[in-house]
Structure formats: structure tokens, C-alpha cells
Amino acid sequence: MDEQIISDVEQWLDEVVIGLELCPFAAKPRREGRVRIAVSHARDEEALLNDLQAELERLSDTPAEQLETTLLAIPDMLEDFADYNDFLDAVDLWVEHFGWEGELQVASFHPQYQFADTDSDDPGNLTNRSPWPLLHIIREESLEKIIAHYPDVDAIPERNVKRMKALSAEERNRLFPYLFG
Template sequence: MSDAVKSDVIQQVQQWLEDVVIGLNLCPFAAKPNRNKQIRIHVCESKAEDQLLEEIYQQIKELDETPAEVLETTLVVAPNLFEKFDNYNQFLDLVDALIIQTGKEGTYQIASFHPDYCFYDTKPDDAENLTNRSPFPIFHLIREASMEKVLKHYPDPEGIPGQNIQCVESLSPEQIKKLFPFLIK
């Protein structure tokens, strides 16, 4: 992957983060670390799942070694893997197993995003799937302690998924095209 292609991947993920995740307030906790430049976007250039798993492990180690004030969270982007959502979804089990095997359960959790994300018991075209659709497959490494800290001050954390679904269901077709250009095939 050339530097230009890698830079384009980072730019697309940053644009999605700012326009969709923060712009639609799908994650009310993302704006501050984004503003403070505490979010790392790591692009895995490999086409091999074992290499991606190793890079996710290395990013977890980097989070361990870096204070949250400097690096709050990491988005591991896999532009060369998981064209099919089912394959991505199965790989999430390996990521969860990695977190358990490294003793990091309770320290980190994964939020998952994919261009074809489809929640269980939904149809692919259901609007609620937009809440987890991204330009590329992404594994978001979240510090649980940071999440617990911000949730203490948030009035209705249990209501966030419902609010997000309402938000994306209210988008016009034009807004969807503008916010999710990567979905147009």
C-alpha cells in the first residue's frame, strides 16, 4: 500500500468519524478525544488475518504503555480484509479471545464497524445498520475505565442505541448519500 493510499484511508476514516460518529452524535464521547487529538487511526496494510491480529495486539500494548491523556483510543482499520461482513463478524471472536488471553478483559473492549454491518435480526437495508457502517472494516479499541468515567456523567447511557437508531432513521436519502458515500456501489 502506497503512502498516498494509506493517507487516503486515514482521511476517509477521519471524515467518517467527524461527519457520522461525531456529527450525528452517535457516540457522545468521541468529540472531546477527537478535538484533543487522542484518537489514533492505525491502518493494517496486510491481507492476512494473523497479521491483523498481531497488529491489534500491538495497538493494545501501545494503549497499555501510553496514558489516556495522550492516547485515549485506537481505530484499527483493515482496508484489505473482510470484504464480506460475515467473515469480519467471525474474526471478532478471535479479537475477543485475544483480549481474554492477554488478560485485558475488563481493560479494553471492541466496538465494531464495517461497510456492510448488519445487526442480528435486521435486514441489510434497515436504517439502524447505518450506526455501525464505516468506510472500511474497523476494530475500535476502547478503554473501559475511560468509558466508565464518562458514563457516570451521561444522563441516559442505556438510551444511546435507541437515540442512534432514531437519528439514522430520520436521515433523508440525500443525507445518507452525503454521509455514507462508501455505501454507494
């Protein structure tokens, strides 16, 4: 089961995130093998927070030259986006409580991801739709270094929404088989 989950996330990362250049910063660490994909089989929030804590510690304790970022897949809970979104409040409190603020941050991806003030079928939501609920742990220092040298970083979200809206039905089916297949 874990192999399939990891394969799903790798395919999404390679074909959607990197392939469509949604995150212009992801290709290099992926190519260099510095992206960890972990699977949590937690079935309650406390266990998931413990798994998240372990991944936060692993990332913090490992040099960026060895491990740049972690994607924590959550196949056994938080299938409903509203529940997942509510859980993100606990994640933020956890990061703050354990002193990771300013060092690590957690980004969110989910199969039902929906931005505020959008319809559920808005193609722009595809920018954050992953095959499994994910917590993406990011090193803030690395992100700040990359952003400092990237022109017009604020335009990335709008550019990504346009890219998703421009996809044909065939491309959506191929790239998001867990949604349209």
C-alpha cells in the same frame, strides 16, 4: 493509500460519529488529538491479530491524556461482513488471552454492518457502518467514568437508530458516499 484510508475514517468520525452525535463521548478526545487511526495491511488473521496486539499494547502503554482510543482500519481483508463478524470471536479470545479484559475492549464497525434480526438495508445498521472494516479499541476505565456521568446511556442505541432512520436520501448520500455515492 494509507492517507486516503485515514482521511475516509476521519471524515466518517467527524461527520457521522461526532457530527450526528452517535457517540457523545468521541468529540472531546478527537478535538484534543487523542484518537489514533492506524492502518493494518494484514492479509491473514494471524497478521491482523499481531497488528491488533501492537495497537492494544500502544494504547495500554500510553497515558489516556496522550492517547484515548484507537481505530484500526483493515483495507486488505474481511470485506465480507460474515467473515469480519466471525473474526470478532478471535479478537475477543485474543483480548482475554493476553489479559486485556477489564482494561481494553474492542468495538466493531464495517461497511456492511448488520445487526441481528435486521434486513441488510435497515437504516439502523448505518450506526455501525464505516468506510472500512474497523476495530475500535476502547479504554474501559475511561468509558466507565464517562458513563457514570451521562444520563440514560442505555437510550443511546435506540436514539441513534431513530436518527439514522430520519436521515433523508440526500443526507445518506452525503454522509455515506462509500455506500450510496
